[in-house]
Amino acid sequence: MSRTFDTSSPTTTSTDEAKIHYLFQLADNALIMGQRLCEWTGVAPELEIDLALCNIALDHLGQANAWYEYLVEIYPQATDVDQLAFCRDEHQYYNITLVELPNGDFAQTIAKMALFSIFNYYLHDALRQCSDARIAAIAARSYKEIQYHRRYASNWLLRLGDGTDISHERMQKALDIVWDHAFEAFTPSPADHIMHQQGIAPDLEQIKALWEDEVHQLLHKATLSIPDTGFTGYRAKSDGVHTEHMGYLLAEMQYMQRRYPNLQW
Amino acid sequence: MTKEEILDILQQIKDPEIPNLSVIELGMIRDVELSAPNAVIVRFTPTYSGCPATTLIKMEILQRLKEAGVEHIEIVEQLSPPWTTESFSPQALEKLRQAGIAPPHPHHKRGEDPPALGIPCPYCESTDTKLLSAFGTTACKALYQCTTCGQPFDYFKCH
Ligand SMILES: [Zn+2]
Numbered sequence: 001m002s003r004t005f006d007t008s009s010p011t012t013t014s015t016d017e018a019k020i021h022y023l024f025q026l027a028d029n030a031l032i033m034g035q036r037l038c039e040w041t042g043v044a045p046e047l048e049i050d051l052a053l054c055n056i057a058l059d060h061l062g063q064a065n066a067w068y069e070y071l072v073e074i075y076p077q078a079t080d081v082d083q084l085a086f087c088r089d090e091h092q093y094y095n096i097t098l099v100e101l102p103n104g105d106f107a108q109t110i111a112k113m114a115l116f117s118i119f120n121y122y123l124h125d126a127l128r129q130c131s132d133a134r135i136a137a138i139a140a141r142s143y144k145e146i147q148y149h150r151r152y153a154s155n156w157l158l159r160l161g162d163g164t165d166i167s168h169e170r171m172q173k174a175l176d177i178v179w180d181h182a183f184e185a186f187t188p189s190p191a192d193h194i195m196h197q198q199g200i201a202p203d204l205e206q207i208k209a210l211w212e213d214e215v216h217q218l219l220h221k222a223t224l225s226i227p228d229t230g231f232t233g234y235r236a237k238s239d240g241v242h243t244e245h246m247g248y249l250l251a252e253m254q255y256m257q258r259r260y261p262n263l264q265w
Numbered sequence: 266m267t268k269e270e271i272l273d274i275l276q277q278i279k280d281p282e283i284p285n286l287s288v289i290e291l292g293m294i295r296d297v298e299l300s301a302p303n304a305v306i307v308r309f310t311p312t313y314s315g316c317p318a319t320t321l322i323k324m325e326i327l328q329r330l331k332e333a334g335v336e337h338i339e340i341v342e343q344l345s346p347p348w349t350t351e352s353f354s355p356q357a358l359e360k361l362r363q364a365g366i367a368p369p370h371p372h373h374k375r376g377e378d379p380p381a382l383g384i385p386c387p388y389c390e391s392t393d394t395k396l397l398s399a400f401g402t403t404a405c406k407a408l409y410q411c412t413t414c415g416q417p418f419d420y421f422k423c424h
Contacts, residue, residue: 048307048398048408055315055404062315066344137344142314144347145424147376152399177381 018194020075020203021094023135025191025237027067028095030142031085032246033116034060035253036103045106052152057233059145066138086257090247091240094189096182100236107160107167109175114153114214115182121150122210123185124203135147135200152216161222172224179227181234186211189238266335271297271305278325285364288322292352295343304337305330307334310348310371313404313424346410349375350424352388367409367420374424379407384420386411394418 037057044050046065068081078084098116103109124146128138160171186194195201219226235241256263275294276287281421282293287374288294295308307326311319323340330338353361358368367387373380379399383392391413406419 048400051398051402051408052400055400058315058317059313059404060315062313065315133345137347140346141347144376145314148399148422151376151378 003012015194015198018076018191018198019200020071021189021191021194023067023074024092024094025096025189027064027071027084028173029099029116029120030060030064030067030086030092032093032095032249033099034058034064035249036101036112037109039103049106053109056149056152058141059149060062063138063142063145066142066257068232070134070138082257087253090242090250093242093246093250094191094240095239096181097234097236097243098178098184100243100249101181102179102187102245104174104177105170106156107170108177110153110156110160111171111174111178113149114157114218115178116185116195117146117149117153118132118214119207119211120146122207123202127200130200130202131198132200151226157218157224158222161224166249168223173220175219175224176227180229180231183229183232184234185260187232187234187237191238266299266303266305266320266333268297268299270333271299271307271335275307275326275328278322278326278329281321283361283364283366285360286357288326288352290357292348292357293322299338301337303335304339305335306339306341308343309340310343312348315404317403348424350421361421365418367407367418369421369423373423379420379422384409386414386416387418388415388416 029139034057036142037053040050040053042050043051064085065081068084071084072078089177097141098112101108101112103112121143124139124143126135128143130136157171160167162168163171186204188204192201192204196203216226234243236246237244269400272289272294275297276289280286280288280291283291285332291312293310294313294365295310297308298306300306309323309326316424326340327338353368365387367384370384373384379396381396382394384396385392386394386409388413389411391411394409394411395412396407397410397417398408400406401419405422405424407416407422409420410417
């Protein structure tokens with residue numbers, strides 16, 4: 001069994017290839033978000049936060065697992081879930097750059113989680129009603145978990161934004177740092193485009209409108225200002241071009257499978 | 266081997282995180298089919314995406330049925346319709362309470378925050394209780410404390 005993943009990145013010329021790329025987008029978002037949240041284990045500001053972040057991380061890893069299982073069935077180059085999660089190179093991951101950004105302080109983690117989980121909530125709400133039965137089933141189960149992630153992150157964003165002067169300042173700074181990266185979610189990749197034509201993926205313009213509505217209201221309630229949208233050209237989702245943070249994340253996450261190929265426990 | 270005998274065996278398999286509830290009572294077994302005299306298909310639905318007990322439970326299903334003499338066992342994962350806490354039987358709710366876990370509350374809407382106050386204490390039935398953490402010992406539970414008897418307890422969130 002090959003443990004490397006030496007195929008060229010899936011191009012998006014056919015419907016099948018687009019679907020594979022699209023599933024990688026979903027799986028990699030969940031995996032990398034989960035991996036980052038796991039970094040809080042044991043060092044979160046409070047025991048309750050530690051429990052929450054670990055549990056939310058676990059939800060994401062479980063969701064990633066379900067998407068990779070589907071990929072193993074339909075992607076000829078895939079051998080097993082571990083190979084997909086741990087043996088690809090950086091340019092073969094198609095998550096949005098938002099999820100790979102460092103955790104920063106707790107405010108930055110909350111900013112990432114709020115912007116991501118609100119997007120994820122509307123995306124999965126659409127996918128659970130889509131025409132691909134397997135995608136719909138995985139999305140339906142994930143959706144229930146994402147509801148709790150969205151709640152959790154929104155509540156903290158509100159509390160920190162509308163809190164003390166210091167918490168407000170740090171929450172605003174965190175939002176300013178991660179803001180641009182959220183918009184990668186709404187820039188359609190070729191796979192997003194083809195899957196939408198196939199009646200599987202939703203129109204990202206609609207998702208963006210729902211997201212902006214909710215995020216703007218949330219920021220207003222939290223007395224935070226909407227950061228200026230600057231650079232919106234991140235292309236990890238479509239081309240596998242990541243930020244400088246991704247390599248370090250993968251070096252840690254992939255260490256065991258790279259050092260001890262086929263390791264099981 | 267009959268379908269009833271298979272179900273009896275599955276009834277012995279408990280969730281490691283809720284040791285007095287079986288996988289049947291938790292609604293994780295959708296159906297059992299005898300495809301041939303010694304071949305069984307178990308339709309299994311996992312609970313939470315990240316539930317660490319899933320792998321363990323599947324291993325135990327394989328092992329128990331093998332010990333009972335079933336030669337061919339296939340566990341088919343059935344995701345749709347998704348698992349929900351609404352499928353708990355009244356007996357299952359009572360068993361949750363006996364295990365010190367407050368069952369899903371009718372006033373708690375799925376996906377909403379668990380109520381800050383008033384989830385009945387599984388130990389003394391007092392409703393003078395408060396939410397400590399929306400995420401408890403596992404993703405499916407929240408952590409509460411009873412003001413009357415002082416006992417902290419898990420609450421099974423609506424899913
Ligand atoms: Zn009590």
